[in-house]
Amino acid sequence: DALAQAADTAMYRAKSHGRNSYEFFTPEMVTHSQWRLAIESALRHALEQNELSLYYQPLYNLNRREIVGLEALVRWHHPQWGLLLPDQFIEIAEETGLIDGLGDWVINTACAQLAEWHRMGGKPLRLSVNVSGHQLINGHLLETLQSSLLVHELEPSEVRFGLDITENMLQAGDDVLKTLRRLRAWGANITIDDFGSGYSSLRHLKDLPVDALKIDPVFLKDIPFDTDNYAIAAAIISMGQSLGMNIIAEGVETTEQLAFLELHGCDEVQGYLIGKPMPAEQATRLMRDNGQG
Numbered sequence: 001d002a003l004a005q006a007a008d009t010a011m012y013r014a015k016s017h018g019r020n021s022y023e024f025f026t027p028e029m030v031t032h033s034q035w036r037l038a039i040e041s042a043l044r045h046a047l048e049q050n051e052l053s054l055y056y057q058p059l060y061n062l063n064r065r066e067i068v069g070l071e072a073l074v075r076w077h078h079p080q081w082g083l084l085l086p087d088q089f090i091e092i093a094e095e096t097g098l099i100d101g102l103g104d105w106v107i108n109t110a111c112a113q114l115a116e117w118h119r120m121g122g123k124p125l126r127l128s129v130n131v132s133g134h135q136l137i138n139g140h141l142l143e144t145l146q147s148s149l150l151v152h153e154l155e156p157s158e159v160r161f162g163l164d165i166t167e168n169m170l171q172a173g174d175d176v177l178k179t180l181r182r183l184r185a186w187g188a189n190i191t192i193d194d195f196g197s198g199y200s201s202l203r204h205l206k207d208l209p210v211d212a213l214k215i216d217p218v219f220l221k222d223i224p225f226d227t228d229n230y231a232i233a234a235a236i237i238s239m240g241q242s243l244g245m246n247i248i249a250e251g252v253e254t255t256e257q258l259a260f261l262e263l264h265g266c267d268e269v270q271g272y273l274i275g276k277p278m279p280a281e282q283a284t285r286l287m288r289d290n291g292q293g
């Protein structure tokens, strides 16, 4: 129909301009709401048609000098539009409620992958998924995790599961905190993503049911040359560690950043310098090469 056609044209133009953003051309092509409608209806099919996949990005422990985890990042391979990144559809999925189905799919797929890696043997890696506020509030996240593991014949003790949440979710109230405590008691490792960009009060940080902080990559920009960022990143590392948390730096792209993070005792690093997000087969090969398979 006309809407789908407009969206096709829009996406084609966006891609031919080398930009993955619809904002670039929206004014002349399709309105914002038309665009969202097109994404929404395509996303409904995406779940049924197997158009989604998970990519995996390694996390490297600086002390142990080995890969200790992987983060699952969703990708959408649309038959006409090509590869879409989460920034183009997660927000719409959240607003339309499609995130619940998508989130369940992510957890199921991650568990299936864990089961495959578990059968390969070797050291168990932590596999982290990103969760939306919705998933923490609707209350069945733990049940989804438990039943997924069951389906894939994994014991909770055989896997290490990580959940990336954002600072702002912690503001949502006692129910969310209760959910997080249950997840943690079950064995999930909770990380605050993009730490420093939200509004969590430092006063409460010590009481939160959280295992790790992931420094927002904006604070790693131009380190060590940007002295403000240098000071902030160093402070986050030392504060977080004093509170007994694991500190992760993401978006690490340069050897200068890596040297800074090692100097300051950061625990784990993630970024293009270590490895880009990659399809499952490639992640499997990486683990084999590391003696983890």
Ligand code: C2E
Pocket: 057, 072, 073, 074, 085, 086, 087, 090, 106, 129, 130, 131, 132, 164, 193, 194, 250, 251, 252, 253, 270, 271, 272, 273, 277
């Ligand atoms: P995030 O959780 O902060 O993930 C890190 C993002 O930074 C990823 O973008 C990753 O590809 C990118 N990245 C990693 N290393 C580097 C680097 O060295 N340099 C630069 N410039 N970028 C790097 P991606 O995959 O496009 O994901 C964007 C966001 O979408 C994620 O941010 C996360 O918030 C969300 N997301 C991804 N997958 C899911 C999912 O399954 N569920 C939900 N709810 N959100 C997801």
Ligand code: CA
Pocket: 071, 130, 164, 193
């Ligand atoms: Ca994340």
Ligand code: CA
Pocket: 193, 194, 214, 216, 217, 250
């Ligand atoms: Ca992040």
